[in-house]
Amino acid sequence: MADKPTGQPARAPGAVTLRVIAALLSYPDPWQRSHLAEMRALLRQDQALPGTRLRELEALIGSLQGGEPLELEAAYVELFDRGRATSLHLFEHVHGDSRDRGPAMIDLGQTYQSAGLVLNESELPDYLPALLEFISTQPQREAKAFLVEIAHLLNGIFGALRQRESAYASLLGALLDLGGQKAEAVPPPAEPPLDESWAEPPAFDGCSTQGQARPGQPQPVRVVRKNHGLQGVAP
Numbered sequence: 001m002a003d004k005p006t007g008q009p010a011r012a013p014g015a016v017t018l019r020v021i022a023a024l025l026s027y028p029d030p031w032q033r034s035h036l037a038e039m040r041a042l043l044r045q046d047q048a049l050p051g052t053r054l055r056e057l058e059a060l061i062g063s064l065q066g067g068e069p070l071e072l073e074a075a076y077v078e079l080f081d082r083g084r085a086t087s088l089h090l091f092e093h094v095h096g097d098s099r100d101r102g103p104a105m106i107d108l109g110q111t112y113q114s115a116g117l118v119l120n121e122s123e124l125p126d127y128l129p130a131l132l133e134f135i136s137t138q139p140q141r142e143a144k145a146f147l148v149e150i151a152h153l154l155n156g157i158f159g160a161l162r163q164r165e166s167a168y169a170s171l172l173g174a175l176l177d178l179g180g181q182k183a184e185a186v187p188p189p190a191e192p193p194l195d196e197s198w199a200e201p202p203a204f205d206g207c208s209t210q211g212q213a214r215p216g217q218p219q220p221v222r223v224v225r226k227n228h229g230l231q232g233v234a235p
Helices: 015-025 030-034 036-046 051-066 069-080 090-094 101-114 128-136 140-149 151-163 169-178
Strands: none
Touching (some): 015 051, 015 169, 030 051, 051 169, 101 128, 128 140, 140 151, 140 169
């Protein structure tokens, strides 16, 4: 969002914790590093997480405090920006690169605007830290409903991070805790090699191998009902 507040008054129990998790999931820039001690204190004060989960988050904060900045930044990019399974852009998991992603982005951005929130120019609406800051502004019942709605996506990212033995998995587990959901390490789907996923497909070729109809065969069309609210997130 436009600012990165951590100590502002919360609207509901757990809102401060949501904002701290949003900050910890963000790129480990100088701002984040300068506020890690404050984040640790806020998590303790909010008392929204079980003791075991709180200790996991404190261990992550300790590793961020003691790490070499350039190494932390490189590790973050390698973890979250190279592959769909750990992407923090939720519509990557729902729509991939399909044309449905654009309208879903617009709908979610309008939801933020209706709440009086403005994204940074560099952020997309489906970026999980941005969504968490929005959720933190909602009343407790609505905030929990949002977390329940995206629980299947959180579990998928949680499983992918656990597979990589990343301490960031504790943040996804904490979000599931806040939503009253069980953290389950869902095995991530197999991904094509990075070079293959960026390859330019030949025009009008490969249709039959991608599950589409061969030339001269009818192409099925799937009609999807449009949901209200947070478009494109629910399964």
